[in-house]
Amino acid sequence: MSAELSxxxxxxxxxxxxxxxxxxxxxxxxxxxxxxxxxxxLVLLGRSGSGKTTTLKLINALASPTSxxxxxxxxxxxxxxPIRLRRGIGYVIQDAGLFxxxxxxxxxxxxxxxxxxxxxxxxxxVIELLQLVGLDANLASRYPRELSGGxxxxxxxxxxxxxxxxxxxxxxxxGALDPITRAELQREFLALQKxxxxxxxFVTHDLREALLLGTRIALMEAGKxxxxxxxxxxxxxxxxxxxxxxxxxxxxxxxxxxxxxx
Amino acid sequence: xxxxxxxxQNHSEVLELTLEHxxxxxxxxxxxxxxxxxxxxxxxxxPALNKPVLGSANIIxxxxxxxxxxxxxxxxxxxxxxxxxxxxxxxxxxxxxxxRNTYAGIKGVDSAVVxxxxxxxxxxxxxxxxxxxxxxxGVIIAGVRVAAVISVGLATIAAAIGAxxxxxYIFRGLAMVNNCRRCAGRGPCAxxxxxxGLA
Numbered sequence: 001m002s003a004e005l006s007x008x009x010x011x012x013x014x015x016x017x018x019x020x021x022x023x024x025x026x027x028x029x030x031x032x033x034x035x036x037x038x039x040x041x042l043v044l045l046g047r048s049g050s051g052k053t054t055t056l057k058l059i060n061a062l063a064s065p066t067s068x069x070x071x072x073x074x075x076x077x078x079x080x081x082p083i084r085l086r087r088g089i090g091y092v093i094q095d096a097g098l099f100x101x102x103x104x105x106x107x108x109x110x111x112x113x114x115x116x117x118x119x120x121x122x123x124x125x126v127i128e129l130l131q132l133v134g135l136d137a138n139l140a141s142r143y144p145r146e147l148s149g150g151x152x153x154x155x156x157x158x159x160x161x162x163x164x165x166x167x168x169x170x171x172x173x174x175g176a177l178d179p180i181t182r183a184e185l186q187r188e189f190l191a192l193q194k195x196x197x198x199x200x201x202f203v204t205h206d207l208r209e210a211l212l213l214g215t216r217i218a219l220m221e222a223g224k225x226x227x228x229x230x231x232x233x234x235x236x237x238x239x240x241x242x243x244x245x246x247x248x249x250x251x252x253x254x255x256x257x258x259x260x261x262x
Numbered sequence: 263x264x265x266x267x268x269x270x271q272n273h274s275e276v277l278e279l280t281l282e283h284x285x286x287x288x289x290x291x292x293x294x295x296x297x298x299x300x301x302x303x304x305x306x307x308x309p310a311l312n313k314p315v316l317g318s319a320n321i322i323x324x325x326x327x328x329x330x331x332x333x334x335x336x337x338x339x340x341x342x343x344x345x346x347x348x349x350x351x352x353x354x355x356x357x358x359x360x361x362r363n364t365y366a367g368i369k370g371v372d373s374a375v376v377x378x379x380x381x382x383x384x385x386x387x388x389x390x391x392x393x394x395x396x397x398x399x400g401v402i403i404a405g406v407r408v409a410a411v412i413s414v415g416l417a418t419i420a421a422a423i424g425a426x427x428x429x430x431y432i433f434r435g436l437a438m439v440n441n442c443r444r445c446a447g448r449g450p451c452a453x454x455x456x457x458x459g460l461a
Contacts, residue, residue, distance in 0.1 A: 087382070110382060
């Protein structure tokens with residue numbers, strides 16, 4: 001996959017004038033143009049229903065655009081075999097979406113297993129990943145219901161990283177966590193991203209999270225892109241929609257353009 | 263003479279009829295599982311088939327059992343032997359709980375879990391076998407249980423067309439106004455037990 005996934009223009013994902021509607025309904029995404037550079041963390045920020053999650057689903061072909069096209073590693077998602085495409089893109093969702101009847105180990109090993117890795121290699125990878133996301137190796141035989149919310153979310157991240165995909169899609173991965181655990185996981189995400197240099201598309205409605213984690217922030221509203229700016233530009237932007245979002249969060253101590261504790 | 267004495271005196275016949283009864287129930291439940299579960303899965307994949315399939319199974323369920331035996335009598339190979347006829351009828355009755363529970367079980371699987379699996383590149387087949395069916399298993403098994411219970415009760419009617427089973431005792435007992443025989447037939451099979459005098 002990684003050989004397949006190397007092209008020269010430095011763009012991992014490109015959305016070109018993408019529109020999407022579900023059935024005969026209203027347009028959920030309209031005329032969206034967006035570029036995701038290799039190894040950057042692009043945060044899709046916006047309120048509920050602004051089309052952030054739909055954008056993720058368009059990228060991993062869980063939905064196909066009504067018009068326009070999406071290029072992943074230079075190739076249109078319409079031309080990708082959706083199964084191959086998705087196995088090359090890690091997917092982490094809110095509440096982790098872990099399989100309740102699988103142990104932690106089987107959950108993490110999901111993609112390596114369907115990719116038919118040899119069993120010893122899978123086991124080794126699981127141990128490696130548990131360590132990477134800061135979990136004890138003896139959790140491997142537990143079931144998701146036996147874990148705390150924070151632990152489940154770490155397992156979700158480990159599962160997304162299992163087959164070492166170059167791209168990671170994260171849909172409000174820390175949304176359901178308490179503030180302390182969330183801050184902890186955000187810090188670890190930053191450290192992890194520094195080491196792994198994945199291309200990450202990260203969905204959140206939390207401005208603080210966006211400013212902390214994003215190398216760029218794409219603000220969406222009603223299925224349209226308002227602006228795609230660096231955190232520094234974002235807080236100084238005079239765009240009325242951006243200002244409205246900033247105002248909604250009030251003053252942001254420690255977030256005036258400085259990129260957190262990275 | 264009480265029921266126990268009756269069973270003791272006729273133990274070989276009681277045993278034979280019980281085995282006949284179990285055979286009809288066992289085979290028909292097995293057939294219904296083999297048809298009903300795949301049909302249940304099918305209607306989760308093609309929602310357009312949902313109404314016709316569940317509708318037909320519902321209609322079959324409303325046909326009185328004696329009438330269904332009558333309907334099936336002229337069917338060539340089936341109508342030739344009473345036990346075939348009984349097994350087919352019991353299978354048809356067992357279909358509804360199986361189709362409905364398989365459908366409900368799969369539809370009841372947390373959609374976030376299914377979406378996560380699909381998003382990570384599982385094929386439809388892998389999703390079905392590794393995620394949806396295992397998670398729906400409890401509901402599907404409950405359907406099998408309901409189907410088996412319905413069959414045990416309905417199989418008594420099969421005696422009316424000469425297919426044997428414990429229903430023999432019920433019909434004989436009714437004809438002879440003999441509660442012992444009726445209870446010998448009914449005790450093990452009828453889930454809705456009434457006062458013997460009112461039966």
